[in-house]
Amino acid sequence: MTDVQDKITPVAQSSGGVVATLFRFQSVFGLIAVFVAAIIFSPRKNGEILFISADNLANVVRAVSEIGIIAVGMTFVILIGGIDLSVGAVLGLAAVGSAVLMVENDWGFLPSVVLVLAIGLVFGALQGVATAMIGIQSFIVTLAGLQIARGLARIWSGGQGVAISYGDGPKEAPSSFAILGERTFGGLVPIPVLIFGVVAIAAVVFLRISAFSRHLYAVGGNEKAARLSGVPVVRVKIAVFAICGLLASLAGIVHAVQLNQGSPNDGIGYELDAIAAVVIGGTSLAGGRGSVAGTVAGALLLGVLNNILALNNIDSNIQLLIKGLVIVAAAALQRLRPAS
Amino acid sequence: MRSLRIPLAVTAVAALVLAGCGTTSERTSGASPEASKSCKGADGKYTIGMSQANVAEPYRQRMDDDIRAAAKDVPQFDVKFADAAQDNAKQVADVENYITQQIDLLIISPNEAKPLTAVVKKAYDKGIPVIVLDRKVEGDAYTGFIGGDNVQIGSEAGKYVAEKLLPSGGNVVELKGLAGATPQAERHQGFMDAIKANPKIKVIADAGGDWLREKGQAQMDALLKANPKIDVVYAHNDPMAEGAYLAAKAVGREKEMKFIGIDALPIPSGGIKAVEQGRLSATFTYPTNGKEAIAAAKKILIDCGTVERSQILPTRLIDASNAAQIYAEENPTG
Numbered sequence: 001m002t003d004v005q006d007k008i009t010p011v012a013q014s015s016g017g018v019v020a021t022l023f024r025f026q027s028v029f030g031l032i033a034v035f036v037a038a039i040i041f042s043p044r045k046n047g048e049i050l051f052i053s054a055d056n057l058a059n060v061v062r063a064v065s066e067i068g069i070i071a072v073g074m075t076f077v078i079l080i081g082g083i084d085l086s087v088g089a090v091l092g093l094a095a096v097g098s099a100v101l102m103v104e105n106d107w108g109f110l111p112s113v114v115l116v117l118a119i120g121l122v123f124g125a126l127q128g129v130a131t132a133m134i135g136i137q138s139f140i141v142t143l144a145g146l147q148i149a150r151g152l153a154r155i156w157s158g159g160q161g162v163a164i165s166y167g168d169g170p171k172e173a174p175s176s177f178a179i180l181g182e183r184t185f186g187g188l189v190p191i192p193v194l195i196f197g198v199v200a201i202a203a204v205v206f207l208r209i210s211a212f213s214r215h216l217y218a219v220g221g222n223e224k225a226a227r228l229s230g231v232p233v234v235r236v237k238i239a240v241f242a243i244c245g246l247l248a249s250l251a252g253i254v255h256a257v258q259l260n261q262g263s264p265n266d267g268i269g270y271e272l273d274a275i276a277a278v279v280i281g282g283t284s285l286a287g288g289r290g291s292v293a294g295t296v297a298g299a300l301l302l303g304v305l306n307n308i309l310a311l312n313n314i315d316s317n318i319q320l321l322i323k324g325l326v327i328v329a330a331a332a333l334q335r336l337r338p339a340s
Numbered sequence: 341m342r343s344l345r346i347p348l349a350v351t352a353v354a355a356l357v358l359a360g361c362g363t364t365s366e367r368t369s370g371a372s373p374e375a376s377k378s379c380k381g382a383d384g385k386y387t388i389g390m391s392q393a394n395v396a397e398p399y400r401q402r403m404d405d406d407i408r409a410a411a412k413d414v415p416q417f418d419v420k421f422a423d424a425a426q427d428n429a430k431q432v433a434d435v436e437n438y439i440t441q442q443i444d445l446l447i448i449s450p451n452e453a454k455p456l457t458a459v460v461k462k463a464y465d466k467g468i469p470v471i472v473l474d475r476k477v478e479g480d481a482y483t484g485f486i487g488g489d490n491v492q493i494g495s496e497a498g499k500y501v502a503e504k505l506l507p508s509g510g511n512v513v514e515l516k517g518l519a520g521a522t523p524q525a526e527r528h529q530g531f532m533d534a535i536k537a538n539p540k541i542k543v544i545a546d547a548g549g550d551w552l553r554e555k556g557q558a559q560m561d562a563l564l565k566a567n568p569k570i571d572v573v574y575a576h577n578d579p580m581a582e583g584a585y586l587a588a589k590a591v592g593r594e595k596e597m598k599f600i601g602i603d604a605l606p607i608p609s610g611g612i613k614a615v616e617q618g619r620l621s622a623t624f625t626y627p628t629n630g631k632e633a634i635a636a637a638k639k640i641l642i643d644c645g646t647v648e649r650s651q652i653l654p655t656r657l658i659d660a661s662n663a664a665q666i667y668a669e670e671n672p673t674g
Contacts, residue, residue, distance in 0.1 A: 045442050056440045063433045159519035163454040259428050259455030264520060268426070310437040316395060316423035 023337040027281045027297035030330070034301050038308040050311060058190060064303035065196035066091070066251045066258075068296060070270060071277040072203045073247035075295040076240045078278050080220045081287025082131065082138035084241065086145030087248040087274055090120055091267035093153040094252025099162035099262030102173040109174045117249050123149065124245020128238035138241075146271070153264035161263035164256065177257055192254045199247065203292040216240065220287030276323070277302055280330040282337075298330075378444050378469055379644035386445065386641050388419045389438035393451035393475070394426040397551065398579070399628065402605055403449060403473065406630025414638055428455035435459045439466060445641060447633050449473040453522070457481075469640050471647075473629050475522065484636055484647040486629040490523045493602055493624050493655045494530025500622055500657060501531075501572055502538035505598050509540025510571030513563050515549040515556050515584055517576040527576045527602060544570070549580040556583030564591055573599045578611030578623055585619045602626060604658045606670030616663040625666075627653040 022029065042051030050056060070087045077084045094116045101112040123145065130141045166178045189197070207213040215236045218226035227233045251270075256262040281298030283290025305326060309319045380386075388411070395401050404421055411417045422438070424431030428451050436459060438446055446463050450456040453476050461481035464470050470482040501512065512535070517524035535541045545567055547559035556575060563570070564587060573588075575581035581601030588594040604611045604625040611623035636647045658666055 043441060050440050050442075053440065056437075059433065059436045059440070063429070063436075066429065154519065157520070160525075161452055161454065161520050255429065259432070260458065261428070261452065261454040263428070263452065263455075265426075265518070266428070306433070307437065310422060310434060311441060313420040313422070316421070316425070 020337075023333065024282070026330070026333055026337075027294045027301060030280065031297045031301040031304070034304050034308075038304050041308060041312060043311055051308060056307070056311075058193075060303045060307045061193045061196075061300070062190045062258075063306070064299050065190075065192040066255055067270060067273045067277060067302070068196045068299040069199050069247050069251040069254065071274040071281075071295050071299050072199050072292055073244035074271075074274045074278050075203075075281070075283055075290060075292050076216065077138070077244050078275075078283050078285060079216050079287060079290055080237060080240055081223070082237070082240070083142065083275070083285075084124075084127070084138065084145075084244045084248075085142040085271050086123070086127065086149055087244065087251075088267035088270035088272075089146045089149035089153065090123055090245055090248035091252040091255055091270055092264055093123075093149045093156070094120055094249040095256035095259075095262035095266045096153045096157040096162060096264055097262070098177075098253050098256045099164050099173075100156055102177060103162055103164055103171055106170060109176045112177075113253060116253055117246055120249020120252070121242050121246040124248070125238055125242035127245065128241030131241065132234040132237035150264065153266075157262065157264045159264065161261050161265075164260045164262065192258060195250070195254060199250070200292060200296045207292060212236070212239070217288055220289070222288070273302065276327050279327060279334075282330070282334060284334060301326075378467065379641055381644065382416065382642050384416060384641065386416055386418065386637075387441070387443045388417055388445045388447060388637055389435075389441070389443040390419055390421045391431060391434045391438065391446065391448040391450075392421060392423050393431060393449050395421075395423040396425065398605055398607060398610065399577075399603055399626070400449065402607060402610075403628035403630045406628050407447065407634055408630075410631045410634035414634065414642070416642060417634070417637070424451055426451055428452055431456060432459045435463055439463050439468070443468060445637050446470045447473060447637070448477075450475045450477055453477050469637075471633050471636050473633055483640065484649055484651065486632050486636065486651045486653070488626045488629075488655060489652050490526035490626075491530040493626060494527040494532075495534040496530075496624055496655055496657060497527075497574060497600060497602065497622075498531040498534025499537070500600065501574065502535050502541060505572050505600075505621065506538070506541055509538065509542075511542055511544045511567070511569050512572045512574055513560075513567065513570055514543055514546040515559060515573065515575040515580045516546055517548075517580075518550045519548055521551075524576055531574060549575065549583065551577050551580065553579035553583040556580030557587045558583075560584035560587035561590075564588060564593060570597045573597060575599070575601045577601055578603050578605065578614060578620065581611070581620055581623070582614055585614075604656070604666075606667055612658055612663050612667045612670075615658050615660060616667065618660070622657060622659045625656040625658060627655075629653060 038051045039049060042049045044050065074084055074087065097116040097119060098112055101107040101115065127141050127145050130136050131138045164173045166173050166175045215231045218231050219233055219236050223233060255266055277299035278295050279285065280301055281290065281294030283294060305323065309322065390404065390407055392400055392404055395404060407419060411419045422434035424434055431451050432455065435448065439462065446468050448460060448470065457478040460470055460477045461479065464481040472482045472485045474487045476485055516528060545563050547563060549556035549559050556579065560583060573581065573584045575584055578601035581599045585594055585599050588597060598621040599619065601611050601620055601623045604623040606612050611620060614620045615623055632651065639645045639647050
């Protein structure tokens with residue numbers, strides 16, 4: 001919109017602003033709409049609306065937290081115009097790693113978690129190196145990464161799920177680890193939800209206060225222009241994939257502790273759920289446009305949708321269909337969004 | 341605009357998170373729930389939740405179908421179905437949702453034991469009777485378990501090979517199920533123990549087929565190239581046995597060897613038909629227990645009775661002599 005138009009048609013401009021806002025808030029409005037619909041369509045028992053029972057809402061956010069943590073990392077990658085298909089497999093590798101280190105190797109809580117997080121970070125960084133320095137498309141790099149992480153998880157676990165039981169004896173994980181899972185912080189928030197919340201807020205804040213944010217959007221918007229204007233493109237890319245790997249690893253630790261097991265088959269297909277959350281959140285797959293807050297709303301939207309469909313016992317095949325249509329609808333809305 | 345959008349989204353998230361807080365306390369009454377608690381007799385209406393590990397497997401689809409068919413004869417029952425698509429975390433959420441819905445009885449076929457144990461206990465502690473099918477959970481927080489014995493099935497298969505197919509010895513290749521799955525380990529163990537009876541039988545190679553027909557076929561392609569003499573293919577399920585048969589047929593070697601599988605599903609694409617049509621020499625039934633689960637539910641909810649803690653259904657050998665007859669028995673309506 002040019003200056004002249006601004007002056008001539010202030011009314012049109014402001015209504016354009018409203019429309020633009022609606023699109024920017026797409027996933028938040030979507031979340032509210034799905035939330036309201038869920039209340040309306042919720043089954044009732046003895047006058048109680050089951051969907052908004054506190055237990056149920058806690059279940060919703062708890063179920064969303066792993067995908068949510070991964071999706072935050074995925075948002076960074078997609079913002080620079082990449083994709084990370086390895087996150088589900090890295091989650092599996094981290095789940096296996098936590099279980100093996102603590103149960104079979106009798107490591108303590110802290111060293112195990114630190115090593116597992118480091119593995120995710122390095123794994124992600126290496127994928128970043130392959131993308132940024134060798135110039136292989138991230139789709140291919142992380143497709144290979146998916147296979148490699150899955151293979152490593154199978155080797156590390158001996159192909160078996162490693163059960164985690166808690167205690168101070170040998171072949172038992174330290175009791176402190178259990179705190180991450182079932183128990184709640186101060187009797188209020190389930191710990192996985194708390195971790196998801198901290199990750200999301202940290203990512204939002206990080207994107208608002210650091211110069212890294214400008215670099216991120218610049219690389220995603222136009223890589224060549226970013227390079228010419230002095231953005232350290234290679235470093236940004238490596239950092240982004242490292243963050244994504246780190247968060248996938250964190251989600252894997254949460255996964256293992258919630259399920260009391262690390263299995264090499266954990267997290268199959270989670271990358272697709274994470275990408276769906278990012279897309280519903282309004283982040284453009286072309287890069288350069290989107291937000292972590294949108295992704296969080298997108299993940300919650302998917303969680304509420306999953307929950308209300310399940311509470312109504314909608315056939316699982318129909319559930320897939322509905323979720324597919326929601327993703328297409330979110331992507332279609334993106335196409336209609338006016339250029340900002 | 342940018343400054344507005346993030347706080348708003350964060351508020352929305354916070355609202356949702358806070359709304360979800362505050363009630364994680366459990367009703368942990370010391371007394372273990374007994375069947376009578378939920379029993380309202382023949383006049384009651386009951387909602388049963390069935391949590392399936394993965395409906396994409398034909399065996400598990402048949403399990404759901406058997407439950408559906410058996411429940412049709414009990415007008416008081418309304419059975420809901422959930423599919424975890426092989427994801428432990430999803431199955432935990434499915435059971436949580438059933439608890440929210442306040443179902444009267446839970447039937448669950450767990451994807452894996454350890455991850456599902458806690459949530460099954462949670463349901464049981466809330467007074468919901470739980471029938472566990474096919475794969476176990478840990479501990480004793482369930483009402484009854486109904487399943488087959490995979491070690492015994494593997495052992496029957498091994499005995500059949502040692503006594504009937506290769507009494508004078510020979511080479512066996514084994515196509516295994518998904519690594520990490522208990523049935524895979526048990527079907528292997530039972531088989532290996534049983535063929536020890538005949539020391540002239542050698543397992544010359546094995547490969548993982550992940551329970552899948554196409555994977556079984558691809559693995560068999562390689563095994564055929566590497567091994568000039570194969571006498572018996574032992575697959576951990578019928579689809580992999582069928583895949584192996586197709587691979588052998590493609591290189592004209594299907595007559596040199598015998599194929600055996602496990603599961604014997606009484607469906608057109610299942611193992612019983614494959615035996616009847618001569619592609620497989622034998623298969624071993626692995627009952628879905630669907631009918632038995634509904635019978636147990638009826639005992640608990642309508643008859644106010646109790647059920648056995650553990651009900652192990654025996655396997656049956658299906659070969660050319662009885663395949664057609666058993667298929668007809670299992671599908672009375674045709």
